[in-house]
Amino acid sequence: MYDYLGVLVYLLIIVGFAVVSLAAARLLRPARPWGAKHDTYECGAETVGAAWVQFPVGFYLVALVFILFDALAVFLFPWALSLRGLGGWALAVMLLFLSIVSLGWWYARREGVLEWK
Amino acid sequence: MEVKPPGLAPLPIWRDFKDLQEWETHHRRRPETGDKHSSAFEAITDGIHAFPGGFVVTAAADTFLNWARKSSVWPVTFGLACCAIEMMATFASRFDVERLGMVPWASPRHADLMIVSGTVTIKMAPMLTRIYDQMPDPKWAVSMGSCANSGGPFRHGYHVVKGVDRVIPVDVYVPGCPPPPESLLNGLLLLQEQIAHFRRTGQRAAPSAKVD
C-alpha cells in the first residue's frame, strides 16, 4: 500500500502548485475591465473582417497526422525504459509495430498532406 | 450686435471645443482606487488594520509585493521612431535591461510597462491608447525622448500630438533626442523606485491638461 504514497504526494504537489499560483494571482491582481482591455488584440488596430471563417482543410490534416504520431509516441516511452529487461523479442515486436505505422506515414507523404503550398 | 467678418475670427484654441472638454472629463474619470490589488486583498488588509500594529504586517507585505513587481517589469516592444533604435540598443547586450528583470515582450497582454519611444502622431494616438488599455493592470508608462515628452522638434507639426501624456498617463519622462541608453536606463531605475513604494491606493499621474 505504501509504495504508492509517492505517487499521491506527487499528485498533491502538482494540484497544489496549480491551485496556489492561480489563487494567489487572482487575489493579488486588480480586476479592472476598463476601457478597451477586453477588445481582441490585433496589433493595435481595430479588428478587420470576421475571424469566424471557414478554414482551409490543410490545417486539419496536419493536426490529424500530428495526433496520430503523438499517440504512437506514448507507447515508445515505457517500451524504451523496460527494453533491457524484455530482451530482443520486444525489439522485434516494436519494429513490426513501427513498420505498420510508417505505412500510414508513407501514404500521408505521398498524398502531400504535409506540404503546405 | 457687431458681426465679425469671416477670416478674422481668432484661431480657436482647444479649450473652446465642446467635445474636447468631454474627452478630458472622460479621461479623468478613471477609477483611481483599486489599481494595485484586488478588492478581496484590500478587504483583508483593512481587516488587519483593525488589529493594533496591523500596519507592520501590511507594510511588510507591501514591500515584498512591490519588490516582486519592481524586479520583473516587462516592457512591450512599442518602437515608433528614432528612439526605438536607441531602445533596441538598450535591450541589446551592451546596456542590457534584462539585468533589471525587464524582458522585452511583443504582446501587450503580457507586459507591465509601455516605453513610448518616438513621435506620437494623430493617426497613431488611437492605436497607442488601445494598446495601453489592453495591457493588464497594474501598468506603467515611460515617455522616452523629447518627441514623446512634448512633441519635441516636431511640436509645431499639424500631425503631431504635443506629448504622449495627453493620451495616456505617464510615470517617468526621459529627456533627450534620442536619449542615450544610459539615460533610458536611468529612467527605468527611477521607475523601479517609483514602483518600490507604490502606495496602497495606487494613485498615479493623471493625464496632464497642458495648454500652449
Place this chain on the structure above:
Amino acid sequence: MASRNDSLTAATPPAGAPARAIREIDYTGSERLTMNMGPQHPSSHGVFRAVLTLEGETVVGVDAVIGYLHRCHEKLGESLTYVQYPSIASKTDYVAAMTSELAYVMAAERIGAIDIPRRAQYLRVLVAELQRIASHCLWLGTWCMDMGGALGGGATIFLYCIRERELVLDLFESLVGARLLYGFHQIGGVRYDLPAGWADQCRTTIDLIEKRVVEYEEMLDENTFFQMRTQGVGVISREVAETVGISGPLLRGSGVPFDIRRADPYCSYEDFAFAVPTEEAGDCFARYRVRMAEFRQATAIVRQILDGLPEGPISSRPGVKSVVQVRIPKGETYARVEGPRGEVGCYLVSDGGPKPYRMKWRGASFSNLAVLPHIIPGHSVADVVAIMGSVDPVFGEVDR
C-alpha cells in the same frame, strides 16, 4: 476590400527569375481571412500596417497603410530656415542619419554654388560609409531576429550585430558627441574634425568588423534554414523594380548595377576605388548577398580615406551666428545620395529667402515599400516577414 486587392494582385507573379513553384490549391469554399499585420508588430520594423487578405496561409492581397509616423517634414521644411532644418533632416532616415542630412545640405549647396573644401568632402564620405556599416549591422540583426526561430534562437545574430554597431557608434560619439542623430553636416562643409587618435581607433574597428562579417557569413550562407527561408522568396524582376522605382540594395539585388556613387558621383566619390556588388536572382538571398558585399566595399573606402585624408579647413563658411544667416539664391535642384537603403534625394525649390519655398524629400524606403503589394501575393505569412526584413524600411523616411 477584396475587390480592390484584386486589382493589385492582377499583376501575375513576376516571370523570369525561378520563383518557388506555387501549386494552385483548389480550396472548396474556404473564405478569405482579412488580418492586420499592424502598427505594433515585432517584425514591422516601425509603424507599418499591412492589411493582409489570407487564404489559409497564402497571402492573396496586401493593402499597406502608412502614415503613422508622418511628422510633417516637408511642411516644417518650408517653415524652418536652412540653418535649422538640417537638425531635423537626420530624423527622416534615423538609422542612417549621416546620409539623410547630406542630401538636404548638398541640395542647398548646389543651388547656392557653395564650394566645399576637399577635407570636408572626404570627411563626408568617411562618415557616410561608416554609417552604411552601422545601418547594415542593424538591418542584419533585426532581419535575423524576425526570422528568429530559423537561426537558432531569435536574438543570436541580433546581439552580435548590435555589438558591432556599438563599436561604430563609439566612433561617432567620439567624433560628434551623439550616438544616433548627429548635426555633423552644415551648409558649406562639416562641423567637427577628427579628434586625435581617432584614425587608429577607426582602423582597429574596421579590421574587427571585417573579421566579424566573415563570421556572420559562415553562420548564414550554408545555413539550410536560412536558405529555405530566403531563396526564391520575394523575387523582384528588373521590370517591376524599375517601374516602381526601388533603389539601392533592392535594385542591385535584381540585377541592375545602378549606384549613385558611381553614376552621379558626389562629395568626391570619384577619387575612391570600389565595386558595385550586384546579384541576379532578385530574391531575399540576393539582397542579403549584396548588403554583405557592401560591408566590404564600405570598409575598403574607409581605409582609402584614412590613408589619403587631405589637410585644410573643414568648412567654407563662417560659424553660424544667427538663424537667418544662410541665404540661398533663387533656383531649384534635386540632390541625391546613395544611402544604405537606396536613393535618398532632396528636391529643393528656393526663392532667395532664408527658408526654402518647397522641399520634397524622396525617401528610399517609400519607393522600396511600394513594391510590396506587387511581390507579396502568393507568399505565405512567414515569407511576408522575411520580405519586410529584406526591404529594410525605415519609417521616418517612408512617412516623412
Place this chain on the structure above:
Amino acid sequence: MHYEQARELLQSLVGTAVGGTNPIAEVTLPRDRWVSVARFARETLGCGFFAFSTAIDWQADGLEVVARVENLDAPFAVMLRTRLGPGETTCPSLVPVYRGADWMERECFDMFGITFEGHPDLRRILLDDDWQGHPLLKSYAVDTPYPPYR
C-alpha cells in the same frame, strides 16, 4: 540611347525648349500631353526608372506637378513638369505607365488635393481618411489645431 540623342528626340516631340544641363533634361508640358510624353520617355528614351513625382503650390499661379524619370544604363534623367491652371486640381495619372506613381500620386492627392484621373485607388496615404484640408498648400498653417489632440 545617350543624353544628346534623347534631348533631340524630346525636342522634336515636344516642340518647346528642353532645359537642364548634362544629366538632366527638363521639359514643361501642357496637361493633356502628360501621359503620352511619359510613355514616350519610357518606351523610346528607355527611362524605365521612376524616381519620384510631386507637386509645388505656386499660390496665385496654381499647382505644378513634377515627375522625374531616369534611364539607368546611360545615366540621364528626364524631369517632366506641367502647370495646372490657377483653380484647377485635376491631372492625368501616370500609373498606367509607371507603377511607382501609385503611391506618389496618392501622396500628392493627400498633401495638395490634386485628383489624378485614371488612378486605380486614389485615397489618402499619409493622413487619416477623415482629415480636413490638404496640408502642403501654402494656405494651410503649419500648426493648425486638430481637436482633441491639439
